[in-house]
Amino acid sequence: MDARQAARYRRALTTHYATIGRSYGERIGRVLGVVIALALWFFVATRLDFCISLGAILFQPLLLVPLARIAGGVVGAASGEIVESIAARIIRRKIVTHLRRLHLAQDNNAFGLLMEALLSPLCAPLRDEITNALRHTTQPNSIQAICRTWLKHHKRGERELAQSLARLIHEERWAAQRPLELRVYTALLSEQLELLDLTKPDTVAVLLEACRDADATIAHNARRALSQLRHPAAVDALCEAFLQSEDACARELILQHDYLPQDAIRRALVLFLSGQEARYEALDPEHTLLAMGYLTASESLQRRLLERARQLGRVDLMRVVVGSNTRKRISELRDREWQAVLEALSAQARWHDMWRLATEAPPYWSKQLLQHLAQVGWDAASLEPEERALYEQLHALLPRLIVAIEPNQRRASLVPHRVIAPSNLHLNDFALTADGKYAVLAANERELQVWHLPDGSLEHTLTLPRLFRALATHPSLPLLAVGMTTELHFYRLPELELDATVPIAAASQIKFFAEGTILACRTHRRRVELYTIQGSEWTLWHRLRRPQEVRDFTLTPNQRALLVASGSGAGVFDIATEEYRRTFGARAAEATALAYLPRLRFTDWLAIGYDDGLIVILSLPPVPESFAVAARERVRLISGNDPIRALHWIEPEQRLLSVSEFTVHLWLPPNRYPQQQLSFETPIVDAHYAFATNLLAVGTRNHLSLWTDPLSHLIRQPITRYKEGDLEWLEQQLQESTNISATRAWLEFIHALVRHHWRYDIAIEPVVINVGEFDIEIEVTD
Numbered sequence: 001m002d003a004r005q006a007a008r009y010r011r012a013l014t015t016h017y018a019t020i021g022r023s024y025g026e027r028i029g030r031v032l033g034v035v036i037a038l039a040l041w042f043f044v045a046t047r048l049d050f051c052i053s054l055g056a057i058l059f060q061p062l063l064l065v066p067l068a069r070i071a072g073g074v075v076g077a078a079s080g081e082i083v084e085s086i087a088a089r090i091i092r093r094k095i096v097t098h099l100r101r102l103h104l105a106q107d108n109n110a111f112g113l114l115m116e117a118l119l120s121p122l123c124a125p126l127r128d129e130i131t132n133a134l135r136h137t138t139q140p141n142s143i144q145a146i147c148r149t150w151l152k153h154h155k156r157g158e159r160e161l162a163q164s165l166a167r168l169i170h171e172e173r174w175a176a177q178r179p180l181e182l183r184v185y186t187a188l189l190s191e192q193l194e195l196l197d198l199t200k201p202d203t204v205a206v207l208l209e210a211c212r213d214a215d216a217t218i219a220h221n222a223r224r225a226l227s228q229l230r231h232p233a234a235v236d237a238l239c240e241a242f243l244q245s246e247d248a249c250a251r252e253l254i255l256q257h258d259y260l261p262q263d264a265i266r267r268a269l270v271l272f273l274s275g276q277e278a279r280y281e282a283l284d285p286e287h288t289l290l291a292m293g294y295l296t297a298s299e300s301l302q303r304r305l306l307e308r309a310r311q312l313g314r315v316d317l318m319r320v321v322v323g324s325n326t327r328k329r330i331s332e333l334r335d336r337e338w339q340a341v342l343e344a345l346s347a348q349a350r351w352h353d354m355w356r357l358a359t360e361a362p363p364y365w366s367k368q369l370l371q372h373l374a375q376v377g378w379d380a381a382s383l384e385p386e387e388r389a390l391y392e393q394l395h396a397l398l399p400r401l402i403v404a405i406e407p408n409q410r411r412a413s414l415v416p417h418r419v420i421a422p423s424n425l426h427l428n429d430f431a432l433t434a435d436g437k438y439a440v441l442a443a444n445e446r447e448l449q450v451w452h453l454p455d456g457s458l459e460h461t462l463t464l465p466r467l468f469r470a471l472a473t474h475p476s477l478p479l480l481a482v483g484m485t486t487e488l489h490f491y492r493l494p495e496l497e498l499d500a501t502v503p504i505a506a507a508s509q510i511k512f513f514a515e516g517t518i519l520a521c522r523t524h525r526r527r528v529e530l531y532t533i534q535g536s537e538w539t540l541w542h543r544l545r546r547p548q549e550v551r552d553f554t555l556t557p558n559q560r561a562l563l564v565a566s567g568s569g570a571g572v573f574d575i576a577t578e579e580y581r582r583t584f585g586a587r588a589a590e591a592t593a594l595a596y597l598p599r600l601r602f603t604d605w606l607a608i609g610y611d612d613g614l615i616v617i618l619s620l621p622p623v624p625e626s627f628a629v630a631a632r633e634r635v636r637l638i639s640g641n642d643p644i645r646a647l648h649w650i651e652p653e654q655r656l657l658s659v660s661e662f663t664v665h666l667w668l669p670p671n672r673y674p675q676q677q678l679s680f681e682t683p684i685v686d687a688h689y690a691f692a693t694n695l696l697a698v699g700t701r702n703h704l705s706l707w708t709d710p711l712s713h714l715i716r717q718p719i720t721r722y723k724e725g726d727l728e729w730l731e732q733q734l735q736e737s738t739n740i741s742a743t744r745a746w747l748e749f750i751h752a753l754v755r756h757h758w759r760y761d762i763a764i765e766p767v768v769i770n771v772g773e774f775d776i777e778i779e780v781t782d
Helices: 003-014 017-047 050-104 108-119 121-134 140-156 159-172 180-189 201-210 216-226 232-245 248-257 264-273 277-283 288-296 299-312 315-320 335-347 351-358 363-375 385-400 710-715 724-735 741-760
Strands: 327-329 415-420 427-432 438-443 447-452 457-463 468-473 479-484 488-492 497-502 507-513 518-523 528-534 537-544 552-555 561-566 569-574 579-584 591-600 603-610 614-620 632-638 646-650 655-659 663-667 676-679 684-690 695-700 704-708 767-770 775-778
Touching (some): 108 121, 108 140, 108 159, 140 159, 140 180, 159 180, 180 201, 180 216, 201 216, 201 232, 216 248, 232 248, 232 264, 232 299, 264 277, 264 288, 264 299, 288 299, 299 335, 335 351, 335 363, 363 385, 363 710, 363 741, 385 741, 427 695, 438 468, 507 552, 528 561, 552 591, 561 603, 569 591, 603 646, 614 655, 646 684, 663 695, 710 724, 724 741
Parallel strands (some): 327 775, 591 646
Antiparallel strands (some): 415 704, 427 438, 438 447, 468 479, 479 488, 488 497, 518 528, 528 537, 552 561, 561 591, 569 579, 591 603, 603 614, 614 632, 655 663, 684 695, 695 704, 767 775
């Protein structure tokens, strides 16, 4: 078959006959509609009286067009279905039959056309016939192509096509040669486990992934293969997967087949974490292997070791996992270590040491320690009179303290909190989780980094399979959406474990709406695609094919319209009709960003940023009435001459965050002037505010800077690190009467601790408190 004949066959297979039939049918239907209208007119004019005939003559032009359209639509739809049915039954089936004969004759072009037809939705009714034709494939490259197509669609979750190819591969017992992942999956599908090289660690990694596959046959065969490991390197790889990611399948195999690594330290860790306490104690009676393993372990593995020791109730193990001589300054402790301190001191009933720590710890943890003392009914009578008075004062404030602080600090300037600046960082984008505890950085085009913000530590990293385009975090779940050049991946946070894959090409902007049930993506084709979650799968809901140069977008709360910022301004696209309904504001400048704030004093607020630095805030009636009523301009904010790159509402506080190339502004509309301006020397990528932790994160090309309000900063800072300026700020805030009850309680709580520390901190050498996990050194104030 030559190239010209192949092109003719391809055109016949991929032609949308329903469109052609509908087009001709509409023309015929319109002619029929005109004929019917004329016949009706003739009937009325000849059979009825003069008045009715005159009325028919006058209204005839008004009836012609509607009748022609109605008839055209009915006939067009019917003819489209008829033509498509005939084409599918006759033309495409005839071509597939002919291609099958050519494929039997080893024609490569015929194989390529059969594969194209198999993937085409138009040829879906012929999928079984095409699959039967492919059974005669004998060339290795063609078998490789079939296997590769199956795995691609299997990973995407396209069940019908994947199941058709899976039956073909299983029945013909095909297996690909390369790459390794494809070879492993096809060997599992065709039940040819003898083709797997079970001596390689890479094979073990793919098999562990296959154990979680949705296909029961693949998952079962993967477990069968992993139960046959004999090579030490393969066993080590399985045990390492269990240590690094707590793989449930790996743990089950370790217990069933007594898999243990060669290295004594890793063997001790596996025994300890897999619940084999007796064997662990026999191997490591002095717990030295456990201590050495903890020192070289990753952050996540250290947490698992510590959590396991807590579950066992072994204070001695809690101590050895970090080394018996480890000393940490009170300012270096992380939240998980403070929790361990609380549990260890409580288990040993060391209430006086707990009180001493409460007077020096960060106020956040002072509150936790004092609450525990109150719960156990500790008697503070043994304290000195002034210390006992302090305890009673702090105890009285405890009911007014809340963990999720909502201080009325909207007039206070943010202060620097921490800078995350890893070496060789080139930041592409970033996002914060809803709880404000983690930041996900997309760096160096193909790398994801998860940072724990409370202590500034790197938790997990991942190398993406393709170039990065955009990312977004789910508003309520620990879920991350990452857009790449050919698809969109969903990862579970903070482990960065792959959860799902959606074939969305080049999504340059991603946003969640409707509490995370709708996902919107702007692609490189300047169109916006909307996806909804159904069960555990994301399915395409709507595609707006012709938005004009969309720069930014947001969805209305009722999910009926998409508000867009474009070169022609800001406007509304009706999702149902794909019609551009109206434009907000008549400005010559280009709209570059927008943010929507719903249900504010019976109106909605829409903030629009332009390329000349102006921000316009409009007041809209609640949707859907906003389409019929003109928007009213509330205020104009002037941030400078640089284009507005992004806008974000801080909803609980009704503040607005605007991002330009080198500056970030915080606004409190309708005030026209910014509350605070933050300037940076390098271009800003984006900025996000986490209300749960009162934390502002600003990402530039080479670092991520964190800012917080003064009270939140002081609550997390040890009392030993307070300076004179901090005390002055506390006293100034206490003199103001505008602070709400919870905020004032925190101010009084911190002020009492600071005054006590400065009055009684006369130690010459650091005080050390020994706890079950490590020694805490209370620094002496300079």
